[in-house]
Amino acid sequence: MDLAALGDCLGTSSCLIFQTVGGLKIGLLMFLVASGLTLIFGVLGVINFAHGSFYMLGAYLAWQTMALTDNFYLAVLAAALGVGLFGVLFERGFMSRVYRGDVLVQILLCYAFILILDDLVIIVWGEEFLSSLGIPDAFHRPPLFVGGAIVPVFHLFIIGFSTLVAVALWLFMTRTKWGKITRAAEQNPLMVSALGINTSLLFAGIFALGSLLAGLGGALAASERSISSGMGFSVVLESFIVTVIGGMGSIGGAFVAALLIGMTRSFGAIGFPLFTDGLMFVLMCLVLVLRPQGLMGRSGG
Amino acid sequence: MKHETFLKDVAIGIGVVLLLALLFQVITDPGIHDLIIKTCIFGLFALSLNLLVGYLGLVAFGHATGFATGAYVFGLLMQTGTWTIPAAMGVAVVAAAALAAVIGAFCIRAREIYFAFLTLAFQMILYSAIISFVSLTGGDQGLMGGYPKPPFLGIDLSRPFDYYLFVCGVTVICVILLRQVIQSPFGYALRMIRDNHERSYFLGIQVKLYQWIAFVIASALAAVSGVMMSLFVTGAFPNFAYWSMSAEPLFMILLGGMQTFLGPLLGAFILQLLNDLVTEHTRYYGLVLGLVILFFILGLRRGLLDVVWDKVSDRRRKAGTVRPASPVTGDAEARERS
Amino acid sequence: MLKLENVHKAFGGVIAVDHVTLDFAPGSLSAIIGPNGAGKTTLFNLISGRIKPDGGRVVLDGEDIAGVHATEIVRRGIGRAFQVASIFPTLTVSEALTGAVLSHRRRTLTLAGRFHRSGLDERVSEIMTLTGLEAQADTLSANLSHGDQKLLDIALAIALEPKLLLLDEPTAGMGPDERWLMIERVQALWRTGGMTLIFIEHDMDIVFKIAQTIRVLKYGAVLAEGPPAAIRENPEVIEAYLGAPAEETAS
Ligand SMILES: Nc1ncnc2c1ncn2[C@@H]1O[C@H](COP(=O)(O)OP(=O)(O)OP(=O)(O)O)[C@@H](O)[C@H]1O
Ligand SMILES: [Mg+2]
Numbered sequence: 001m002d003l004a005a006l007g008d009c010l011g012t013s014s015c016l017i018f019q020t021v022g023g024l025k026i027g028l029l030m031f032l033v034a035s036g037l038t039l040i041f042g043v044l045g046v047i048n049f050a051h052g053s054f055y056m057l058g059a060y061l062a063w064q065t066m067a068l069t070d071n072f073y074l075a076v077l078a079a080a081l082g083v084g085l086f087g088v089l090f091e092r093g094f095m096s097r098v099y100r101g102d103v104l105v106q107i108l109l110c111y112a113f114i115l116i117l118d119d120l121v122i123i124v125w126g127e128e129f130l131s132s133l134g135i136p137d138a139f140h141r142p143p144l145f146v147g148g149a150i151v152p153v154f155h156l157f158i159i160g161f162s163t164l165v166a167v168a169l170w171l172f173m174t175r176t177k178w179g180k181i182t183r184a185a186e187q188n189p190l191m192v193s194a195l196g197i198n199t200s201l202l203f204a205g206i207f208a209l210g211s212l213l214a215g216l217g218g219a220l221a222a223s224e225r226s227i228s229s230g231m232g233f234s235v236v237l238e239s240f241i242v243t244v245i246g247g248m249g250s251i252g253g254a255f256v257a258a259l260l261i262g263m264t265r266s267f268g269a270i271g272f273p274l275f276t277d278g279l280m281f282v283l284m285c286l287v288l289v290l291r292p293q294g295l296m297g298r299s300g301g
Numbered sequence: 302m303k304h305e306t307f308l309k310d311v312a313i314g315i316g317v318v319l320l321l322a323l324l325f326q327v328i329t330d331p332g333i334h335d336l337i338i339k340t341c342i343f344g345l346f347a348l349s350l351n352l353l354v355g356y357l358g359l360v361a362f363g364h365a366t367g368f369a370t371g372a373y374v375f376g377l378l379m380q381t382g383t384w385t386i387p388a389a390m391g392v393a394v395v396a397a398a399a400l401a402a403v404i405g406a407f408c409i410r411a412r413e414i415y416f417a418f419l420t421l422a423f424q425m426i427l428y429s430a431i432i433s434f435v436s437l438t439g440g441d442q443g444l445m446g447g448y449p450k451p452p453f454l455g456i457d458l459s460r461p462f463d464y465y466l467f468v469c470g471v472t473v474i475c476v477i478l479l480r481q482v483i484q485s486p487f488g489y490a491l492r493m494i495r496d497n498h499e500r501s502y503f504l505g506i507q508v509k510l511y512q513w514i515a516f517v518i519a520s521a522l523a524a525v526s527g528v529m530m531s532l533f534v535t536g537a538f539p540n541f542a543y544w545s546m547s548a549e550p551l552f553m554i555l556l557g558g559m560q561t562f563l564g565p566l567l568g569a570f571i572l573q574l575l576n577d578l579v580t581e582h583t584r585y586y587g588l589v590l591g592l593v594i595l596f597f598i599l600g601l602r603r604g605l606l607d608v609v610w611d612k613v614s615d616r617r618r619k620a621g622t623v624r625p626a627s628p629v630t631g632d633a634e635a636r637e638r639s
Numbered sequence: 640m641l642k643l644e645n646v647h648k649a650f651g652g653v654i655a656v657d658h659v660t661l662d663f664a665p666g667s668l669s670a671i672i673g674p675n676g677a678g679k680t681t682l683f684n685l686i687s688g689r690i691k692p693d694g695g696r697v698v699l700d701g702e703d704i705a706g707v708h709a710t711e712i713v714r715r716g717i718g719r720a721f722q723v724a725s726i727f728p729t730l731t732v733s734e735a736l737t738g739a740v741l742s743h744r745r746r747t748l749t750l751a752g753r754f755h756r757s758g759l760d761e762r763v764s765e766i767m768t769l770t771g772l773e774a775q776a777d778t779l780s781a782n783l784s785h786g787d788q789k790l791l792d793i794a795l796a797i798a799l800e801p802k803l804l805l806l807d808e809p810t811a812g813m814g815p816d817e818r819w820l821m822i823e824r825v826q827a828l829w830r831t832g833g834m835t836l837i838f839i840e841h842d843m844d845i846v847f848k849i850a851q852t853i854r855v856l857k858y859g860a861v862l863a864e865g866p867p868a869a870i871r872e873n874p875e876v877i878e879a880y881l882g883a884p885a886e887e888t889a890s
Contacts, residue, residue: 047414097599103360103414105598108555111548112598116591123585233544237425240418248415277429281422288407288419481751489738490747496727503687503725504742504795505713511747518750 006271014148019266025155027262028162029221033235034242034254035169036213042186042249043206046099049110050090051239052232053117054211058083058218059227060121063130072136072223079219080212087211088204096203118229130227133219158220165216166255173251182206186249234277241284247297256295310480314473321469325462334465336577340570341472342529347553347565348479349522354551355559356483357515358495360413362547363420366404366427367520369542370397371527373431373438376537379448386453386532394524401520405513421544428542443538450532458532468529475525480562482518491515552594558607567606640665640835641803646685646695646705648678648859655681657859658695663803668829668836670846673856674879679839680722682856683805687719688712699803718801722808722839724788728781732772732791735780736763739798762798769831770794771824786817790824797828804829806838810845818842822849847871855879 009015037051048054062079066072090113098105139154173179185192185202193199218232225231242261246253261280268276287294325334346368353359375393378384384392408419431438439445450458458464482488490511494501498508531537540546549572550565557568579589641663648656655678663669671679684690686697688709697705704712727735740762741747767773770790775783780791789809796804809825810818822845829836840846846853847867855862855876863873870876 045414047418049418094595094599101598102358103417104354104551104555106414107360107362107417107548108552108594109598111552112591112594114591115587115594119585119588119591123588237422237544241422244419244422274433274435275429278426278433281426281429284422285407285426292410478751485751486741486746486749489734489741492730493727493735493738496729497725500721500725500727500795502709503689503713503719504739504799505710505745506742506747507710514748 002273003271006267009267009270012148015270017147017149017151019270020263021149021151021155021159023263023266024159024259025262026265027259028159028166029217030238030242030262031255031258032162032165032217032220033214034239034246034258035166035251036210036217037236037239038243038246038249038251038254039182039213040206040210041243042251043182044095044099044203046095046106047110047240048095048207048210049107049236050113050117051210051214052234052236053114054083054087054214054232055218055221055235056121056227056229056232057086057117058215059222059225059231060125060130061215062133062219062222063125063227066133072133075133076216076219080216083215083218084208084212087214088208090211091204091207095207096200114233117232122229127229132226133223135223154223158223161220165213169251178202178205238280241280243294244284245287245294247294250294250296253294253296306484307477307481310477314477318466318469318473322466325465331461332577334461336570336573338465338468338529338533339573340566341468342526342533343550343553343573344566344569345472345475345529346523346526347550347557347569348476348563349519349526350550351554351559351565352479352482352491352515352519352522354554355565356488356495357491357512359512359516360417360551361408361420361516361519362417362544362551363404363408363422363424364519364523364550365542365544365546366420366424367397367401367523368527368530368546369424369427369431369537370400370520371524372531372537372541373444373527374524375528376444376448376531377437379450379531380444380446382449385451386458390525390528393528394521397524397527398517398521401517402513405516405520409509409512409516421547424542424547425544428539428544431539431542438537438539441539444536447535450535464532467532471525471529475522476563476566479522483562487511487514552590552597555594555597556605558605558610561606561610564606571605640667640700641686641837642696642698643682643686644696644698646682646697647693648681648685648690649693654859656685656692659856659859659861661854661861661864663835663837664852665835666833667851668826668849669838669852669854670850671837671839671854671856672841672843672846673862677856678859679856680807681859683719683807683837683839686712687717687805713799716799716802717805718796718799718803719805720789720792720796720807720809722811724785724792726780726783726788726791726795729779731777731779732767732783732794733763733776735791736766736794736798739795740766743799766794766798769797769828786813786821789813789821793825793828797832800832801834803835803837804832806836808839808841810840810842818845 009019033051033055037048040046040048040051058079061082062075065075065078069075094109094113095106098109135154139152139157141153143153144151144156173183181192181197181202185199192202217235238261242254242257245260246255246257260283264279264283265276268279272279321337324337328334346364349367350361350364353361353364371393374396375389378389378392379386404420404423408416408423411419432441434440452458456463456467458467483491490501490506493504493506494508494511501508527541530541550569553568553572554565555568556571557566558564575590575593576586579586583589643659643661646656646659648654657678659682671682673679681690685692685705688704688707688711691706695705696703699715699717702715704715707715727738730738737759738747740759764773764776767776770793772787772790772794775787780788783791789811793806793809806825810821813821825836825838826849838850847870850867852864853867853870854864855870857879862879863870863876865873
C-alpha cells in the first residue's frame, strides 16, 4: 500500500490527467464487455459465464484478420461480427436448451464452453502468447500533452469510439422498436410473448448483440494487450462486478459502474498496487450492503 | 428408529474404512492410493456442496472459499511448528465456518443465479488476497517449504499408510455427520425450502436462517477437505481458491447424481479417474472435460447414480410414488424474476 | 379475535384494498366474496404477512401484527392455504405433513440425532384422517390430483393448529360434486378444530349455505357485510355482484 504516492498523484495535474485518461480507457473497454453481459441477463435472465471466452475469441479473431489483411479496422469488425455469429450459434444450439433447466445446468454449460474454447484456441493458434495487434498507423503520431500529462492519441480514439458505442446502444434501446421490445422483455417477459413477438428471435438477437459487444471489447483490448488462452476469465468476473454494481440488467448502470471500476483500477494501481482486484470486490460488497439492487437497478434481485 | 440408521451408518463406515485399509495392503500401487485419497478429499468437498445444491436448491459457485480457507489456515498454523495437527485442523475449520458466516450473511439475500455469482465473487476476493499478500501466503507460489507433521495419538501422518487411513477415516466420519444432518428435522426443512420456499415461510420456517446455517455447515465440511488436501501437498496453493475449484465439484454433483446421497462421491471418483486417464494421453484435458460435461447436460441430463436409482425405484415403487426426474431438467421452481 | 382497522394497500396506481375495517369474532366461520380482482387475496396476504399494508392496523387478539414477518405471524396462530395449491412437489404427503408438524413443534432446527418422534407419526396420521388424505400418505405431492393438492395445502395449515385459518378459494377448479365434498370437510375441520375460519369463495350456493357471516368486497372496499339472509336481500350486492350469474364470476 502506498497512500503517499496516491496523494502525490492526486496533487499533480499531469499524473491526475494521465491516470484519469487511463481509467477512462479501461472503464469504457470494460463497459463494452459488461454491457453485453448485462443485456443478456436483463432479457434472458441467465448470466453467460462464458462471456469472457467470447471476449478472448474476439481477440484471437482480430489477430487472425490482422495477420491476413493487416487492416486494424477490418480486424475489429471481423472480430465483432464473428463473435456475434458465434453467440447466436451458442444460444440456439446450446443455451436455449437450458433456459428451463436450473442455474446449475446453465453454469456448467458455460463452464464446458470455457474449457473447450480455452483449449481450442491453443489448438488453432498455439500455446504461445500472441503479441498485441498494435495500434493502427494513423495513430502512430506524437502523443498530446495535456496539462503536462502524456495522452496517447490512440487512447483518445478508444475512449471516443467506446463512448460512441455506448450512445448507439442507448439510442437503440430507447428509440428503436426492437430496443423498446427488449426493454419490455426485461420488465415482463410474459407480456412480450403474449404480444405475439417471436421470443426465440428476440433472444437470439440479444445474444448476438451481447456477444458482439464482447468480441468488440476483446478486439479493441487486443490492440494493446497480448493474447492468450484463459485471458477471458478475469474479464467475465469484472463484467459481473460491473453488472452487480450498476444493477442487474441496467445498461446505464453498467456504464457508470464501468467508469467507477476503471478509475478504481487506474488510481488503485498507484495506491494499492497489489490489491487493485481486491479493491473492485470491496466496492462491490459496499454496493451490495448499501444498495443491493445496484446503483441503477430496479429493486430486488 | 433413526437411531438405528445412525448405528447402521457407523457400522458400514467402520466396514468401509477396514476394507480400504485392506486394499492399501493388497494393492501397493501408489497411483491407486492417491486415487482413493483424492476421491475422499474431493468426494467430501462435493458432498458438502450438495447439501446446498441438492438438498436446499442453492447453487453456490464459491464453495472453494471454505476449501482454500481450511487449507491455508491449517498450512500456516502448521508452518509455525508449534501446533498439533488436530488443534490446527479445528482452528482451520472454525475459521472457515466463521468466514462463511459472514459471506453467507451477504449472499443469502440474493436469489438463484445472483447468489451463485456472488459466492464466486467472494471466493475471488480470497483468491486475489492470497495472490497479493505474498509475505504471508507466498503469493502465486503458494505455501512453500513444507511443514512438520508431529504424530498424535500414535498417528504419524508423514507415513503414507497413516495418512491414507486418516483421510479415509475423516471422510467417513464427515459423511456420517452429513447424513445425520440430512435426515434430521433440519434436513427436512431444507428440502421443504428447496421445493417451495414461499410455502415454507407460511409454515413458520425462517428460510434465510436455514439457508445460512446450511451454508456455514457446508463450508466447514469443505474446510475439512481443504485440510486433508493441505496435508496431501504439505502446503497450500492459490489454485485452491481459483474459480475452477468451485466449478469442478458442481460437475461432480451433476456427474454422480444430486438426488442420491453418495452421488457426488461417485462423481468425484469418476472425474478423478477421467483426469488420470485423459492427462496420460492428451494435454487437452479441458477440451475433453468440456465435451463430457456437454454430454451429461444435453444428453444424459442427470447423474449416473440418479439413473440407476430411478431404474431401481421404477421396479420397487408403485407408479404413483416414483420421484419425478431430478430437478436438473424439471422446472426447479417457477423462476421468479423481480 | 381479528380486527382490521382502515387497512389499505395499493400496487402502483391500483388500489387493491381500500381502507377496510372488519371484525371477525372468535370461532366464527365467515366468507369473503367479491368479483375477480376485488382484493380478496390481497386481504389475506395482508393478514398473513405476505405483504405489508400501506396503512391501517391488523389486530390479532389485541396486538397489531401489521408488517410483522410471515413466519412470526404463523407462530402467533394464523395459518393459510393458497388459491393455487402451494405444496412441496418432491415430498410425499406424509413427509410434507411431518415437516409441517416438526415446524409447528419448533423442532426443525434440530440438526442431528433422532427425530423427536413422540407422537409425531400419530399426529401426522391424525391430520391425514381429518383431511381425508390417508390413502395418499405415500404419494408424491406432485402426483396428487388437483383436489388432493388443495386438501394437502389445507392440511399443511392444519398441522400448525392455527387459531385463525385463512382459506383462499378451497374449491377453486373443482367439479360440483368435488366442491361439496371439499366444503363439508372444511366445515368439519372448523367444527372439530374450534378455530376461526375465513374463506374466500366464488360459489354462492356454498357461501350462503355454510357461512355465518358474509363480507362482500368490491374494488378493494367493503360493500356489505352481514348474515347470509341479509346479504341475499342487499340491493347493492344484488346489483353489483349477484346481478351477474354466479357461474360467470367463478374463476
Ligand atoms: N403483487 C401484486 N402486484 C401488483 N398488483 C397486484 C398484486 N397483487 C394483486 N394485485 C392487484 O390487486 C388487485 C386485487 O387482486 P387480488 O388478487 O387481491 O384479487 P382477488 O379478489 O383475489 O381476485 P380473484 O377472485 O381473481 O382471485 C388486482 O387488480 C390485482 O391485479
Ligand atoms: Mg384471489
